[in-house]
Amino acid sequence: MTSQRIVVIEDEPAIADTLVHVIEQAGLAASWCATAAQGLTAIQDEPAALVLLDVGLPDGNGFELCKQIRTFSTVPIIFLTARSDEIDRVVGLEIGADDYVTKPFSPREVLARIKLRMTKVEAPESAAQVCTGLHARQxxxxxxxxxxxxxxLEYKLLHKLHSQPHRVFSREQLMSAAEMANASHYARNIDSHIKAIRQKLKCHDLAEVIHTKRGFGYFYEPK
Structure with a gap:
């Protein structure tokens, strides 16, 4: 199976057929799954380049499936949903989604978003960064x-800090880098995400590479 495979997890056949057709017309492969269980199995069995995930599925919630996927994969995820409330968009992004499209939508718009997520190239790592033993890949x-x-979301935050060592980033700047909603009552969420990143770094004795500049924000300092 090609590494450019898009997994479409959508229970409405008409919408799924349209998306699969547009994706295949663009020269990409597509797999359709009508339930959360089928989608999870498809992603676990074969590498996927991106996942289009409907929030409302017959056997579960797309948000919960996103959380499950994020326990083993960083594949880009774009939510498809009829909901338009800001809180739903924020929740989707905060649990690990990369983008959010509200129904009804233009299939070509979805395709443009797919291409954007698939063609984002990570900044090359400098020799100074690689020598710390911490490097970005896939x-x-x-x-x-x-x-x-x-x-x-954690990846985007760490990538922003890691890309410019010693530079202090405010919570607002980090929210922008992670594509979170720019609202003051969400700013403190950055603290909990940084805490989660530090916990994962701690397992490798690297928790101290992310520093807090009180009253300003956070910065990365190679060990």
């Missing part, structure tokens, strides 16, 4: 050959 950070298993 939308995760590794210490040697061991992945930290970051969520998509």
């Amino acid at each position: 939308y995760d950070f590794y210490v040697g050959a061991q992945a930290l298993q970051l969520t998509a």
